[in-house]
Amino acid sequence: MSRVIRTAVLIVLGAIWLIPVYLLLVNAAKSPDEFSTTEVWKPTDLSLFGNIAEAMELSGLGDSVLSTLVYAVVSPTLAVLVGAAAGFAIVALRLRHGFAWFVAIFGGTVFPLQMILLPMFDAYSRTGLFDTRLGMVMVYTAISIPFSAFVMRNFFTGIAHSVFEAAVLEGATTWRIFTRVYLPMASSALVAVFILQATFIWNDFLLGLVLSQSDTVRPIVTSLAGMQSTYGGAQMSTVLAGGLLVSLPTVVLFLCTQKFFARGLALGQY
Amino acid sequence: MTSLKTPTAKTPGQRDPYRWSARGFVAPGVLGVAVLLYLPLLWTTFISFTEYNGLGDPEWVGIENYAEMLDDPEFLGSVLNTLLWVVGTLLVPVGIGLGVALLTWKLPGGTWLRLPFLIPYAVSGIGVGVIWSFILTGDGALDQALAAFGIADTPRWLVDAPLNTVVMILATAWQGVGVNALLFTIGLQSIPKEPLEAARMDGANGVRLFRSILWPMLRPLTAVVVGLSIVASLKTFDIVQGMTKGGPGRASETLALTMYKETFVNSDYGLGSAIAVFLTIVTLAAAILYLRQQLSSKHEV
Numbered sequence: 415m416s417r418v419i420r421t422a423v424l425i426v427l428g429a430i431w432l433i434p435v436y437l438l439l440v441n442a443a444k445s446p447d448e449f450s451t452t453e454v455w456k457p458t459d460l461s462l463f464g465n466i467a468e469a470m471e472l473s474g475l476g477d478s479v480l481s482t483l484v485y486a487v488v489s490p491t492l493a494v495l496v497g498a499a500a501g502f503a504i505v506a507l508r509l510r511h512g513f514a515w516f517v518a519i520f521g522g523t524v525f526p527l528q529m530i531l532l533p534m535f536d537a538y539s540r541t542g543l544f545d546t547r548l549g550m551v552m553v554y555t556a557i558s559i560p561f562s563a564f565v566m567r568n569f570f571t572g573i574a575h576s577v578f579e580a581a582v583l584e585g586a587t588t589w590r591i592f593t594r595v596y597l598p599m600a601s602s603a604l605v606a607v608f609i610l611q612a613t614f615i616w617n618d619f620l621l622g623l624v625l626s627q628s629d630t631v632r633p634i635v636t637s638l639a640g641m642q643s644t645y646g647g648a649q650m651s652t653v654l655a656g657g658l659l660v661s662l663p664t665v666v667l668f669l670c671t672q673k674f675f676a677r678g679l680a681l682g683q684y
Numbered sequence: 685m686t687s688l689k690t691p692t693a694k695t696p697g698q699r700d701p702y703r704w705s706a707r708g709f710v711a712p713g714v715l716g717v718a719v720l721l722y723l724p725l726l727w728t729t730f731i732s733f734t735e736y737n738g739l740g741d742p743e744w745v746g747i748e749n750y751a752e753m754l755d756d757p758e759f760l761g762s763v764l765n766t767l768l769w770v771v772g773t774l775l776v777p778v779g780i781g782l783g784v785a786l787l788t789w790k791l792p793g794g795t796w797l798r799l800p801f802l803i804p805y806a807v808s809g810i811g812v813g814v815i816w817s818f819i820l821t822g823d824g825a826l827d828q829a830l831a832a833f834g835i836a837d838t839p840r841w842l843v844d845a846p847l848n849t850v851v852m853i854l855a856t857a858w859q860g861v862g863v864n865a866l867l868f869t870i871g872l873q874s875i876p877k878e879p880l881e882a883a884r885m886d887g888a889n890g891v892r893l894f895r896s897i898l899w900p901m902l903r904p905l906t907a908v909v910v911g912l913s914i915v916a917s918l919k920t921f922d923i924v925q926g927m928t929k930g931g932p933g934r935a936s937e938t939l940a941l942t943m944y945k946e947t948f949v950n951s952d953y954g955l956g957s958a959i960a961v962f963l964t965i966v967t968l969a970a971a972i973l974y975l976r977q978q979l980s981s982k983h984e985v
Contacts, residue, residue, distance in 0.1 A: 424791075428797060429800075431800040434858060437815070455829065499712060500714070503705075503706040504710065507702040525964050525967070526919045526960070527919070528919070528959075528960040529728045529729075529961070529964050531944075531960070532728055532731065532947050533724035533725075533728055533731075534720075536727075537724070555716065556716050557720075557721070592709070617809070619921075619925070620922065635808045635922075639810045639813075642810070642814050654818060657814035665807060667806065668805060669799075672802065676866050676870055
């Protein structure tokens, strides 16, 4: 196909893809007074920031922002370090039956989340972890560990064992070798996995729905869902502004780190 | 990979100086996964054989929950919807993703032309639901656009089943095309130059080039994308919960939704757990089939 036709097809298709984005931006920017459900294609005014502020008030979206930020930063950080430590033990320290342990850790990702929802809810309710930030961080960390361990083990397999031996000859302890030699070498893989996991956690809905309740603990996407089912009609522009607010961080992060992101996905697959 | 003089080549009985250190490093991962993933998993499996509502003790009932599940026409509807999701997400987001990757391949400005498709990727399922509910609701953006073209008698997009599942699959496609295009692009970029040029010399172009060179070279990557798509679509929850809540009635429920409702709305923990186990078995079967295909085609990508 000629270049012109290909470009034309892509431009048309791309324009179709941008229509929902256009509708979101235009209607999220309408003040509730101007918003009309019959004229959604026309831009009318620019009260986007007013609407975002309003959305923060409704359904506790504002309270959720901080907690979600904590989940999306702390959990992937812990998971990446724990995964790297496991990979280090298996590859560099040649843990006995290392491969079996690796399979055991990675196996945790094979099952759908539905298998852990009820017991987590039950156990969290009994131990007082239900509706706490600690509880949320714990579960997000746990579900992120298998993938991190998988990628980090694969990454460390590519590092010659002589690197480890050289460090031993210099008298370094295993902890020092891990933190000063292996982790720095793996920084690009660590970042790739972190970005991937942070995005998934930010976008989580189901765990937040089952394991939290209050505005201050609920992750932001779960709060958005609550807001969507509670408000409509003239408040629709506020709901859309909320949707925009919730989506913007991950969209920007993803677009800025496409290469890292794709690399994280690719690292997980091969 | 292994250096020549490896002093750690172990013979049985020889002491490994890093034994405890290795255990220490692997312990947090093993413990975290064991306590927070495997233990709950076993508990769910156990509960699926009991009658339990969170109060008192679970009461053993054997396979009663499974029998009840398979007898329920709503459950079968949910299985069919889930199947529709699996097939639909394979055809639409994966298919269009491949198309976009092929169209932008070696095209000047291809990166920019791919951008519109990448924007929605990192939007959450609920976010996609918020946008598309707004578009598809009765007299919403889509109906207004169609009315402008003189089409007034539009279907009720989110109400009529199975149309509602189809439009939700299209909304998911809006989100998922970009990442598939990105993965296929990486695959295309890693195809070696020589066979391509040889084929071009022979006059292969367009469809012939695709069938003779590109498709076989992309096969391993396609297996990955297809496998991921199947496993993810089996677990479809967020977007359906966000757009129709499984309704009207239970017409657009997927397995993940049915599990959620039975467990957390009806407090029928036994039945909910049985559905979770069923979903897991189906997912595992799909994953194993996919892995076997992966292992049988050992190409480097």
